[in-house]
Structures are given as C-alpha cells and as structure tokens.
Amino acid sequence: GQQVMQIPQYQHVQEGEDFTTYCNSSTTLSNIQWYKQRPGGHPVFLIQLVKSGEVKKQKRLTFQFGEAKKNSSLHITATQTTDVGTYFCAGRYGQNFVFGPGTRLSVLP
Amino acid sequence: NAGVTQTPKFQVLKTGQSMTLQCAQDMNHEYMSWYRQDPGMGLRLIHYSVGAGITDQGEVPNGYNVSRSTTEDFPLRLLSAAPSQTSVYFCASSNQGQAYEQYFGPGTRLTVT
Numbered sequence: 150g151q152q153v154m155q156i157p158q159y160q161h162v163q164e165g166e167d168f169t170t171y172c173n174s175s176t177t178l179s180n181i182q183w184y185k186q187r188p189g190g191h192p193v194f195l196i197q198l199v200k201s202g203e204v205k206k207q208k209r210l211t212f213q214f215g216e217a218k219k220n221s222s223l224h225i226t227a228t229q230t231t232d233v234g235t236y237f238c239a240g241r242y243g244q245n246f247v248f249g250p251g252t253r254l255s256v257l258p
Numbered sequence: 259n260a261g262v263t264q265t266p267k268f269q270v271l272k273t274g275q276s277m278t279l280q281c282a283q284d285m286n287h288e289y290m291s292w293y294r295q296d297p298g299m300g301l302r303l304i305h306y307s308v309g310a311g312i313t314d315q316g317e318v319p320n321g322y323n324v325s326r327s328t329t330e331d332f333p334l335r336l337l338s339a340a341p342s343q344t345s346v347y348f349c350a351s352s353n354q355g356q357a358y359e360q361y362f363g364p365g366t367r368l369t370v371t
Contacts, residue, residue: 182358190364191364246303247302250298250300
C-alpha cells in the first residue's frame with residue numbers, strides 16, 4: 150500500500166531557531182496536506198498543496214511540494230513556544246489521505 | 259456550528275465487550291472518516307464514507323463496523339474489543355470540493371483491558 154514517511158521523528162530546538170520537517174511518499178501524490186496537533190489535542194488543518202513545485206507561506210511557516218509530487222517540507226522560521234506540537238503530512242491517494250507518522254517539535258524557551 | 263463532535267471522550271472496556279463510538283458533524287459534509295492514532299504511527303484510516311448509505315474500508319478495518327444512515331452521523335462499532343484496539347480514535351469530515359480540508363473531532367481515548 151501507499152506509504153508516507155516523515156523525518157525527523159523528534160526535534161528539539163531553542164526558541165528562535167528554525168525547524169524543518171520532511172515528508173516523502175512512495176508514489177506520486179494528487180495533493181498533500183499538513184496538520185498540526187497540540188499535545189492532548191486533535192489534528193488541525195494547516196494547508197493543502199496541489200501543484201508541482203508549489204510554495205505557500207503562512208507567516209513564519211513555509212510549505213513546499215516537490216517537483217515530482219512525491220515529497221514535501223514544512224519550514225518554521227524563528228520558532229516560538231506556541232509552535233510546540235506534532236506536525237503531520239497527509240498524502241492524498243484517490244479519495245483518501247495517508248498520514249505520515251509525524252514530527253514532534255519541542256521548543257525550549 | 260459545533261463542527262465535529264465525538265462521544266464519549268474516554269472509555270474503558272473489558273476484552274470481548276462491544277461498544278459504539280459516536281460521531282456527528284453539522285457542516286453538511288459528504289465525506290466522513292474514522293482514524294486511530296497510536297504512538298509513533300500517525301493516524302491510520304479505519305473506515306470512511308463518501309455519503310449517506312455508502313461506506314468503505316480503510317487501512318485497518320478489522321474488528322470495526324460502520325454505518326452512515328444520515329449525512330450527519332457516522333458511528334464506529336467495536337464488535338468484540340481486544341487490547342490491540344487500545345488507542346485514540348478520531349472522527350473527521352470534509353467536503354468533496356476542491357479543498358478537502360479535514361475537520362477532526364476531539365477524539366475518544368479507548369482502553370481495553
């Protein structure tokens with residue numbers, strides 16, 4: 150079946166440092182979504198990327214979709230303690246999405 | 259709008275017991291799904307539905323049943339609970355348009371002893 154991998158599994162950063170998580174699919178994706186889950190909470194939609202090579206920004210967050218539509222990345226500039234949580238990518242295959250295992254981000258003040 | 263609601267929030271079952279996890283949404287979304295979340299494994303799709311009367315299996319359907327009699331409700335039934343079903347269960351819904359943004363409920367934490 151389809152697999153979505155994410156690295157790293159964990160990331161500890163000092164507040165103000167940058168953070169990047171990478172997502173890779175075994176096959177070409179229709180589109181990819183990113184979600185954030187705070188500790189004890191539920192996943193919350195951040196963004197969807199559809200086009201090859203697409204780049205989208207949300208304040209300090211930059212999302213990229215690879216040219217081959219098999220990989221994606223989320224970059225956070227100058228992390229803040231409010232960025233703590235687990236970031237998931239979800240690749241769309243047909244009608245459904247397959248989630249990566251997530252990257253858990255800790256931000257030390 | 260309440261969005262996606264789930265009940266109960268917590269549940270403890272003994273092995274072999276059955277129960278139903280409730281999920282409802284008030285956004286008139288056609289697509290609804292159930293995921294389970296286990297440490298280090300992300301969210302895995304159990305069952306999904308693209309509209310009332312239509313359901314299909316996801317990645318990990320064994321031991322679970324679903325039905326979709328209305329657009330709003332999508333209950334998940336555990337037929338005979340097993341310790342391997344200890345997990346956090348999330349229900350999600352989305353429209354079938356361009357966005358496909360999934361809205362998640364608050365989750366049900368299930369422990370099977």
